[in-house]
Amino acid sequence: MRASRPVILQGAIADWPAMRKWSLDYFAREFGDREVPIVREKDGSHYSPGSGLHYERIRFGDYCELLADGKPHDLYLTVRVHEVVPELFADTRRPVYAAGARWARSRFWMGGPDAKGPLHRDLPENLYAQIGGRKRFLLLERRLTRMVHRHSFRSGVPNYSPVDAEDPDLARFPRFRGAPLLCADLEPGDLLYIPSLWWHQARSLTTSFAVNLWWLKGPKVAVARLAELYMRLRRLNL
Numbered sequence: 001m002r003a004s005r006p007v008i009l010q011g012a013i014a015d016w017p018a019m020r021k022w023s024l025d026y027f028a029r030e031f032g033d034r035e036v037p038i039v040r041e042k043d044g045s046h047y048s049p050g051s052g053l054h055y056e057r058i059r060f061g062d063y064c065e066l067l068a069d070g071k072p073h074d075l076y077l078t079v080r081v082h083e084v085v086p087e088l089f090a091d092t093r094r095p096v097y098a099a100g101a102r103w104a105r106s107r108f109w110m111g112g113p114d115a116k117g118p119l120h121r122d123l124p125e126n127l128y129a130q131i132g133g134r135k136r137f138l139l140l141e142r143r144l145t146r147m148v149h150r151h152s153f154r155s156g157v158p159n160y161s162p163v164d165a166e167d168p169d170l171a172r173f174p175r176f177r178g179a180p181l182l183c184a185d186l187e188p189g190d191l192l193y194i195p196s197l198w199w200h201q202a203r204s205l206t207t208s209f210a211v212n213l214w215w216l217k218g219p220k221v222a223v224a225r226l227a228e229l230y231m232r233l234r235r236l237n238l
């Protein structure tokens with residue numbers, strides 16, 4: 001963390017109950033009737049500057065059924081754990097690295113093969129726990145922000161980039177040429193540390209489910225709270 005370098009901690013979550021319990025059948029059985037927000041990809045993107053992610057609603061059980069065929073879909077489940085499925089916390093553990101955090105948030109991520117998010121970055125430190133399936137992250141150092149052509153501050157999403165890091169359009173985004181990306185391929189049981197403000201983009205390589213923990217200590221806590229307030233006031237749904 002002091003060096004601000006990403007790390008994969010292999011097998012670090014082997015003892016989490018989630019590792020033996022979570023599956024499509026388990027989610028359908030336990031939460032099948034619950035209505036959950038889900039993000040739909042439109043014109044190759046999950047979000048629009050100014051309004052945020054393209055949310056719809058779906059029955060959790062129907063989404064599990066959709067994923068059961070193992071094919072790609074344009075729906076991606078990314079939900080705040082404490083608001084939508086707080087029961088999942090009982091199957092995870094707070095990693096020791098985040099002890100003493102004054103601010104913490106978690107999301108549950110579940111998608112079919114090729115479910116892919118945008119290139120973006122977050123202020124908090126991040127530990128990403130890959131529970132089921134495989135996932136690929138591309139990561140870029142925070143000091144190389146000028147390369148990503150990020151959205152303007154006015155857009156409300158200056159922490160998002162229009163560049164597809166996997167297949168960059170270098171005619172539109174020439175500063176991305178030669179970006180020294182790191183690639184992290186996650187297997188079930190891996191915990192990926194993404195340092196504060198590193199750019200990252202993820203794609204499921206198979207049907208995948210994961211849960212992450214963002215956390216902060218010290219003066220950055222106030223900044224995170226202000227950012228949350230700003231998003232609420234601007235009705236930015238991220």
Ligand SMILES: O=C(O)CCC(=O)C(=O)O
Nearest residue numbers: 109117122126128202212
């Ligand atoms: O799993 C994903 O699709 C993205 C995860 C992510 O961006 C994050 O944990 O900050």
